[in-house]
Structure formats: C-alpha cells, structure tokens
Amino acid sequence: IDKEGHILTNYHVIADARQVEVTLHNRKKYRAKVVGTDRAHDLAIIQIDAPGLTPAVLGDSKNLQVGQKVYAIGNPFGLNGTLTTGIVSSIRSVHEPDGMAIDDAIQTDAAINPGNSGGPLMNWHGEVIGINTMIYSGVGQSAGIGFAIPINTAKAVLNDLVTLGRVRRPALGVRTIPIDPELADQMGLPADYG
The missing domain is CATH 2.40.10.10 (Trypsin-like serine proteases)
Structure with missing residues (x-):
C-alpha cells in the first residue's frame, strides 16, 4: 500500500503464523513483520524491507455496480x-x-x-x-x-493499523459491578442482588 513496504492482507492469513514470508512477483522472498491486526474486520498490515516497491492504487468501493x-x-x-x-x-x-x-x-x-x-x-x-x-x-x-x-x-482503519498496530474503537466509559447485599445496603437499594 506504500513505498515503505506495508502490505494489506487478511488477518486470518497471518493469525496463526510464527513467521510471515512474502514472495514478490519477481520471486524474491522477504521476511515480513506484522505491524497491525484487526480481527473484527479480518485485516492485517505486514511490512517488508524491499527496495523499489511500487504501491498498489487503492480505489473506491463506494460506487461499485452489479455487473462491473x-x-x-x-x-x-x-x-x-x-x-x-x-x-x-x-x-x-x-x-x-x-x-x-x-x-x-x-x-x-x-x-x-x-x-x-x-x-x-x-x-x-x-x-x-x-x-x-x-x-x-x-x-x-x-x-x-x-x-x-x-x-x-480497509481504508477507514489503515492509519490506525500502521501507526498503532490496532484499531481504536470508541468506548462508552461505563463499568459494571455485581451488587451484593453489602453494597445494596450501603447504597440504599431495595434489591440485594443484580
């Protein structure tokens, strides 16, 4: 996806790999490092150190038409x-x-x-x-x-995957705890469980 050797692939392709190897069209092989993963979208970014890479052009999938x-x-x-x-x-x-x-x-x-x-x-x-x-x-x-x-x-999460190694997702900021009889009594709640 860029001249720095970042490659977009599926998470399931590299998920269980102890080592990742990339073979280019010229048959040269490179060891890749996993830079970022997003299991929820089944995406991963790996990176190789190879000179003279020409990145693929990322298009737009928004206006695809059936029959295209x-x-x-x-x-x-x-x-x-x-x-x-x-x-x-x-x-x-x-x-x-x-x-x-x-x-x-x-x-x-x-x-x-x-x-x-x-x-x-x-x-x-x-x-x-x-x-x-x-x-x-x-x-x-x-x-x-x-x-x-x-x-x-993929484009929506690429920057996070490359820079953070994961995708930032919003969090509600709420935490739940079980209510036992002691806590219910302290808070003046009518129930002693829940």
Whole structure:
C-alpha cells in the first residue's frame, strides 16, 4: 500500500503464523513483520524491507455496480500470480466462518480459491477495490461465489493499523459491578442482588 513496504492482507492469513514470508512477483522472498491486526474486520498490515516497491492504487468501493468487471489476484493452490476475472455479483453483508460480519461485502464470480485470501480484487483501472477474503463452497474450492472486504472498509482503519498496530474503537466509559447485599445496603437499594 506504500513505498515503505506495508502490505494489506487478511488477518486470518497471518493469525496463526510464527513467521510471515512474502514472495514478490519477481520471486524474491522477504521476511515480513506484522505491524497491525484487526480481527473484527479480518485485516492485517505486514511490512517488508524491499527496495523499489511500487504501491498498489487503492480505489473506491463506494460506487461499485452489479455487473462491473473485476479481477482477483492471488496464489490459489500455490500457483503464484494467478489472475482471474469475473463481475460484481452483489453487494451484501455476509458472515465469515468465525461469525465475523463483513458489511457491504463484494460478491464476485471471479474464481477465488484457497490461496487467494488477502489478495486484491481490482477494477478495470487496476485499482484495488477489495481484499479477497472467502468463498462459499461445499467442497473448499471456487463455486463462483467469492467475497471481498470493500477497500473503503480497509481504508477507514489503515492509519490506525500502521501507526498503532490496532484499531481504536470508541468506548462508552461505563463499568459494571455485581451488587451484593453489602453494597445494596450501603447504597440504599431495595434489591440485594443484580
């Protein structure tokens, strides 16, 4: 996403990794460090130290249209640098297998398979409009129903992930405590539990 080597991917891609390695299109491999994670959005930022990087252009997912042509790039089944094409089939909210919701997920029929997660979904201008995240399939491979996290969702949290390593979320500032008979008596409450 920038010349400093920050890379946007899915949280589930790096979540259990003891070590993260990135292979560029020129087949050079780099060890990456995890800079920030956001499990709630299934996003992560990793960073490599590589010279001469050209960052991807982050587009706008707000005005996507059903029927619009899209391209998915990834490494399905270890086949590096695979490009598949399809259309935006729908924009809908879906739940990942772990129950996390993706609001306004981009549904596509571009072939997305194991190994595509964390890769870009691009428009015909070559701009990243989504992060390929999951498929609906009974057999664990593409059935023509894939989903991407909208890039606008990612852009909303990128700065926090890069600078803080996490996403700042608002807090209500309220704390609850159980009421026992002693506290109820001290506060003059009619109930001695709750």
